[in-house]
Amino acid sequence: MKKIEAIIRPFKLDEVKEALIEAGIKGLTITEVRGYGRQKGHTETYRGSEYR
Known part of the structure; x- marks a missing residue:
């Protein structure tokens, strides 16, 4: 099983x-x-590296 998270614009939801x-x-x-x-x-x- 894999989890995928995405942020999409509402008008693209159906597509x-x-x-x-x-x-x-x-x-x-x-959500x-x-x-x-x-x-x-x-x-x-x-561990000493910066992440954004």
Whole structure:
């Protein structure tokens, strides 16, 4: 089993769902999220390297 997370625009949802069904994906969880503009992100340090 694999988990795939994606953020897609609402108007693309039907197209993405149809493509997943055609690819044999049977389960799907949808959550609405909201954001504002472009954010600089959050930086983490792991073993001396920075990740955004």
